Amino acid sequence: xxxxxxxxxxxxxxxxxxxxxxxxxxxxxxxxxxxxxxxxxxxxxxxxxxxxxxxxxxxxxxxxxxxxxxxxxxxxxxxxxxxxxxxxxxxxxxxxxxxxxxxxxxxxxxxxxxxxxxxxxxxxxxxxxxxxxxxxxxxxxxxxxxxxxxxxxxxxxxxxxxxxxxxxxxxxxxxxxxxxxxxxxxxxxxxxxxxxxxxxxxxxxxxxxxxxxxxxxxxxxxxxxxxxxxxxxxxxxxxxxxxxxxxxxxxxxxxxxxxxxxxxxxxxxxxxxxxxxxxxxxxxxxxxxxxxxxx
Numbered sequence: 001x002x003x004x005x006x007x008x009x010x011x012x013x014x015x016x017x018x019x020x021x022x023x024x025x026x027x028x029x030x031x032x033x034x035x036x037x038x039x040x041x042x043x044x045x046x047x048x049x050x051x052x053x054x055x056x057x058x059x060x061x062x063x064x065x066x067x068x069x070x071x072x073x074x075x076x077x078x079x080x081x082x083x084x085x086x087x088x089x090x091x092x093x094x095x096x097x098x099x100x101x102x103x104x105x106x107x108x109x110x111x112x113x114x115x116x117x118x119x120x121x122x123x124x125x126x127x128x129x130x131x132x133x134x135x136x137x138x139x140x141x142x143x144x145x146x147x148x149x150x151x152x153x154x155x156x157x158x159x160x161x162x163x164x165x166x167x168x169x170x171x172x173x174x175x176x177x178x179x180x181x182x183x184x185x186x187x188x189x190x191x192x193x194x195x196x197x198x199x200x201x202x203x204x205x206x207x208x209x210x211x212x213x214x215x216x217x218x219x220x221x222x223x224x225x226x227x228x229x230x231x232x233x234x235x236x237x238x239x240x241x242x243x244x245x246x247x248x249x250x251x252x253x254x255x256x257x258x259x260x261x262x263x264x265x266x267x268x269x270x271x272x273x274x275x276x277x278x279x280x281x282x283x284x285x286x287x288x289x290x291x292x293x294x295x
Contacts, residue, residue, distance in 0.1 A: 051075070053084045057096075060087060067091040074102055076125075082109040092119045094139070101125055104148075108132045115142050117162065124148060131155040138165050140185065147171055154178055164190050173217075177201060184208020184231065193217060200224050207234055209255060216240055222247065225274075232256035244268045245290075250276030259285060 055073030058066050066089040068080065078097075081089060089109065094116035097103065100123050107130040108115075115138045120126060122145035129143075135155035140162035143149065149169045153176040154161070163185035166172060174197040175189065181204060189195060190213035198212065202224045209231035212218060218238045223230070225248025232255025235241055242265050250270070259266060262284045270277055272289035280287075 051079045051081055053081065056080075056084070058084060058089075059093075060085075064088075065090040067093050068096050069093040070095075071097050071100060071103075076102055076104040077107070078103050078105070079107040080109055080112065082111045090114070092116060094118060095121065097121075097123055099123070104128075106130070108135070110134045113137070115139060117141055118144065121145055133157055136160065138162060140164060141167060144168055150174075152176070154181070156180070159183060161185065161188055163187060167191055170194060173197065175199070177204065179203030179205075179226070182206055184211060186210040187213045190214060200227070202226055205229060207231060209233060210236060213237055219243065221245070223251075224248065227251055229253040230255060230258045232258060233260065234258040236260050242266055246270045246274070249274045250280040250282065252276070254281040257284075258282075262286070 055071060056068050057070030057072065058068050060066055064087045066084045066087050068089060068091065071078070083089060088111040090111055091114045092112060096116065096119050098118055098121040102125060103123050104125050105128050106126065110132045112132045113134050113136050115135060117139040118141045120143050121141055124145060124147045126146045127148050127150060129152065131154065133156040136157055137160045138158065142162065142165050144164055144167040147168065147170045149172050151174045152172065156178050158178050158181050160183040161181060164187045166188060167190040169192050171194050172192045173194050175195065176199045179201040184206060185208070187210045189211060193214065193216050195212065195215040196217045198221060200207065200223065203226050204224060205226055206229040207227060210233050211231065212235045214237035216239060219240050220243040221235065221241065222245045228251055230251040235258065238260065241259065244259060246268065266285060268282055268285045268287050269290050270287060272291050277287060
């Protein structure tokens, strides 16, 4: 009940002006210290010195939960706290970390379930993200322009992924998509030329329109047996995609040219023991049963 009340308050509160916390100044004393003391200090700072509440701007809703609205710290590794003043941090607001050029790693706690529009927009030094498994929504353009990001494993309970969420992540090499994702918006991985691997977790039912847009490094994709809906132009502008393997039946719903224009270099492999391949909309492509091939 508490979470429902919070959800109702969230949309209104995301529009309010962020309340900034007073930043605690660090005292950097020039003194010689023992190596072991320095290591102890680094470990201790993981939850405290590196990420005090004063590093964040935030709002608090009536039910007590915290919305992170901004970041004023300078650390390369940012661990977002689970609580601030004893209240759970549940949302990373729109634009909260936009244009932060010092952050290289972000660790998001399991209390967070929502990441807003352009929350990490243009964090061009961001190399890795450790998501909360409880995140259900990543909004539009959330990680657009994160040009140093290399590998992404999306949250295990993610349901909604917004338009161009990872647009322009030019160094992104691999992505893992959970089975829970049902709401795809367009051009999610747009202009990700280095993307070599995209793994769809078995159990996923839908792969949306324009999911991968302009990726010259992508050569092979496997579609799980659980997929029943394949969007239009799902893998568009992927000129080196030569192999698509379907593990199960032909999808029941197929959008327009999901793999772009049919071409001689592209082969779709399927299990001849599965169904739907005699009348599939994918017949415009070169279809080869796995039994007679060695993909």
